[in-house]
Amino acid sequence: MNNLKLNVRGGMPVYLEDIEFVNTAIRKGFRDVGKTLLSSADCAILWGCEFTPSVSGYSVSEGSIFYDGEIWSVDQHFMPSPIPLPEEPQWCFVSSPGPLGQKTFYNGEIHNVHLVRKAILSMAPLPDQVGSSYVSNIPRIEHLRNASAPLLPNVSGGVLEREGRRTPNLVRKRDGVVFIDAGYSCNFSGGEQSLITTIPLGFRPLTWIELMLWATTPLPYPNSLTNIWITISPIDGRIMASKMGYPYAHSLGFSINMSYLL
Known part of the structure; x- marks a missing residue:
C-alpha cells in the first residue's frame, strides 16, 4: 500500500494532493482486501447487522x-x-456532512469537508443516499466461504451433462x-481441445x-476406455479437454472429481 513519508525533517509542506495520495492509498487497500475476502461477491456484511423483530418494526x-x-x-x-414486511427492505448507503467538518477557508468561504458514511436499513430512499441494495443481495461474509455454483456444459460446443447423473454438476467452496x-x-470428432465448462x-x-482422466465410449462400444487430458485455467476458469487415445467412438463420457486450495 502506498505511504506518505512523515519522518523527513526540515519543515515538510503538506498540500491537498498529499492528503489525496493517502486517501487513495487507503481506499485502494480496503478495496483489494475486500476483493480477496469476498471472492466472487462485490459486497458483504462483515460483522453484526443482525435484525430483531418487535411489535412495530x-x-x-x-x-x-x-x-x-x-x-x-x-x-x-x-x-x-409492519410485521410481516410488505416488501423487502434495502440497505441504504448514506454519505452526509459530519458535525465537526465545517471549515472556514482562507478565501472566506465555509465548507463542510467531513463525509460520514453509514449503511441504514430502510423501506424507502433516504436523504443523502448514494447507493442501495436489497437485503437479499448482500450475503454475510461467513456464508461466502461455503458457497457453490453450477458448472454448466458448453452446449454450443457439443458438450452435454453426462447421462445418468443424479446430482447437478457443481463447484463448491468450503474454508x-x-x-x-x-x-x-463430449464429441471429440474435431480432434482439437474442447471447452467443457467455465469455473465462475x-x-x-x-x-x-493439468490432469489425466479415464473416459468411456457409449454403445455400441461399451466399456471401451481411453484417456483425456484436462487443463484448468486460473485466468478465465476454462476447463479444456482433449482426447489422448483412439477409440472408435468420438463421443466420450467422463467425470471430474477433484479438489484444490484457493
Whole structure:
C-alpha cells in the first residue's frame, strides 16, 4: 500500500494532493482486501447487522458492510415497519456532512469537508443516499466461504451433462478448499481441445491445473476406455479437454472429481 513519508525533517509542506495520495492509498487497500475476502461477491456484511423483530418494526445491531469498495459502518438503529414486511427492505448507503467538518477557508468561504458514511436499513430512499441494495443481495461474509455454483456444459460446443447423473454438476467452496463434482459427455470428432465448462470467478485455482482422466465410449462400444487430458485455467476458469487415445467412438463420457486450495 502506498505511504506518505512523515519522518523527513526540515519543515515538510503538506498540500491537498498529499492528503489525496493517502486517501487513495487507503481506499485502494480496503478495496483489494475486500476483493480477496469476498471472492466472487462485490459486497458483504462483515460483522453484526443482525435484525430483531418487535411489535412495530426491526432493531438492527451495530456492524459493518463492505459495499462499492468501501467499508460502511452500521450504527444500532430501528426501522419502523409492519410485521410481516410488505416488501423487502434495502440497505441504504448514506454519505452526509459530519458535525465537526465545517471549515472556514482562507478565501472566506465555509465548507463542510467531513463525509460520514453509514449503511441504514430502510423501506424507502433516504436523504443523502448514494447507493442501495436489497437485503437479499448482500450475503454475510461467513456464508461466502461455503458457497457453490453450477458448472454448466458448453452446449454450443457439443458438450452435454453426462447421462445418468443424479446430482447437478457443481463447484463448491468450503474454508478455502474448492471441490469439483461434475460429469460430461463430449464429441471429440474435431480432434482439437474442447471447452467443457467455465469455473465462475471466486472458485478458480491460483495456478494452472493439468490432469489425466479415464473416459468411456457409449454403445455400441461399451466399456471401451481411453484417456483425456484436462487443463484448468486460473485466468478465465476454462476447463479444456482433449482426447489422448483412439477409440472408435468420438463421443466420450467422463467425470471430474477433484479438489484444490484457493
